[in-house]
Amino acid sequence: MAISVPTPNVTDGMLLxxxxxxxxxxxxxxxxxxxxxxxxxxxxxxxWLAGRPRIAAQLQWLDDQGVxxxxxxxxxxxxxxxxxxxxxxxxxxxx
Numbered sequence: 380m381a382i383s384v385p386t387p388n389v390t391d392g393m394l395l396x397x398x399x400x401x402x403x404x405x406x407x408x409x410x411x412x413x414x415x416x417x418x419x420x421x422x423x424x425x426x427w428l429a430g431r432p433r434i435a436a437q438l439q440w441l442d443d444q445g446v447x448x449x450x451x452x453x454x455x456x457x458x459x460x461x462x463x464x465x466x467x468x469x470x471x472x473x474x
Contacts, residue, residue: 428434441448445458 429438438448446456450456
């Protein structure tokens with residue numbers, strides 16, 4: 380009994396899906412939907428979350444501690460110096 384394995388439809392080294400080729404308009408539509416989704420999350424969802432009491436309290440605590448959430452490296456913040464000193468001291472202790 381022979382088992383037949385379907386071979387993929389290959390043209391010029393590219394695997395074609397049932398929906399290929401995608402038109403330029405369909406590609407632009409997908410790109411626009413993705414960009415709209417990111418804009419909605421960034422411009423509506425995240426600000427809404429930031430206004431929630433629990434998140435707002437956490438953001439206020441960070442601000443009170445002098446933590447800049449946009450800092451590229453938290454080790455550059457002044458508030459991190461004592462924390463790092465404690466960590467280095469703990470790592471230097473013999474175990």
